[in-house]
Amino acid sequence: AQSVTQPDIHITVSEGASLELRCNYSYGATPYLFWYVQSPGQGLQLLLKYFSGDTLVQGIKGFEAEFKRSQSSFNLRKPSVHWSDAAEYFCAVGAGYSGGGADGLTFGKGTHLIIQP
Amino acid sequence: GAVVSQHPSRVICKSGTSVKIECRSLDFQATTMFWYRQFPKQSLMLMATSNEGSKATYEQGVEKDKFLINHASLTLSTLTVTSAHPEDSSFYICSASPLGTGSTDTQYFGPGTRLTVL
Numbered sequence: 413a414q415s416v417t418q419p420d421i422h423i424t425v426s427e428g429a430s431l432e433l434r435c436n437y438s439y440g441a442t443p444y445l446f447w448y449v450q451s452p453g454q455g456l457q458l459l460l461k462y463f464s465g466d467t468l469v470q471g472i473k474g475f476e477a478e479f480k481r482s483q484s485s486f487n488l489r490k491p492s493v494h495w496s497d498a499a500e501y502f503c504a505v506g507a508g509y510s511g512g513g514a515d516g517l518t519f520g521k522g523t524h525l526i527i528q529p
Numbered sequence: 530g531a532v533v534s535q536h537p538s539r540v541i542c543k544s545g546t547s548v549k550i551e552c553r554s555l556d557f558q559a560t561t562m563f564w565y566r567q568f569p570k571q572s573l574m575l576m577a578t579s580n581e582g583s584k585a586t587y588e589q590g591v592e593k594d595k596f597l598i599n600h601a602s603l604t605l606s607t608l609t610v611t612s613a614h615p616e617d618s619s620f621y622i623c624s625a626s627p628l629g630t631g632s633t634d635t636q637y638f639g640p641g642t643r644l645t646v647l
Contacts, residue, residue, distance in 0.1 A: 448638075455533065456573075456622070456638040502572065516563045516575035516588075516624075517636065524570075 414439040414505050418520035425493050426528045433488040433523050435477075435503030444506040445486040446517065447477055451499045459501075462486065473497070498527045531557050533625050535639035542613055543647055550608045550642045552623030558603035559625035563636070564596075567620040579606045603628065613646040620644075 415438045425431050437443055444463050448456040460471025467479040477488045486503060501524075504517040532555040542548050552562055561580050565573040577598050579585045585598035595617075597609040606625075610617050622641040 453640070455640040456624075458636075516565075516578055517573075518575070519565075519572040521572040522570075 414518045416503050416505050416518055416520035418503055418523050420523045422524045424526040424528055427495055428492050431490045431493045433501050435486045436484050437505045439505055446504040447488045448502045449499045493527055495527045498525055500524050531637045533637045533639040535623055535642050539643045541645045544614055545612055547609055547611045548613055550621055552606045552639055554604045554625040558628040560628045561626040562600055562606040563624045564608050565622045615646045618644055618646045
């Protein structure tokens, strides 16, 4: 069974500083990997995804993530955070479209990002 | 962009009553919809996968008789929490996968429904 670990429950970063949120996954085959952001009162918004190809993936809002198979990691980065980036961030893994139909996602427990002025 | 709505956004009910939550894809057709449950400060847990016109597939440990799922059309799935109890209080989130795509290619999430059972 697949699993996702986000080792940091909370992270505090100063506005303008760089950010890295960690994500490790466990999956038997090549995973489909995602980062979502959840703001209060809003649905999950997809930041970026990795299926194959270039292991450095660019997303929205200036975020990027790098897939490292050897480390089973898919860490999210941003060079300079803004106060509006404060939110809950979830890493997720999917198995893709199986013969029996589409598959849901397995989420990590999330990392709460706090931005200091 | 693709939009998924949920109704109601919040609901408070008495213990023993049933509550229905709707999930709609507003501008696309969805072959597959998913229902997740999120406890406070925790992750989303997949409850079930709903395919239009067929029975839902429930994850291990999810009671299918308690959480009834109906996916009657390509734009609507409903989750009914039957005989609700306080431990059913949670945040329920649906997502929809557009027709013709694999679930992990594109999956759009609704804003969630906060259920409180007194």
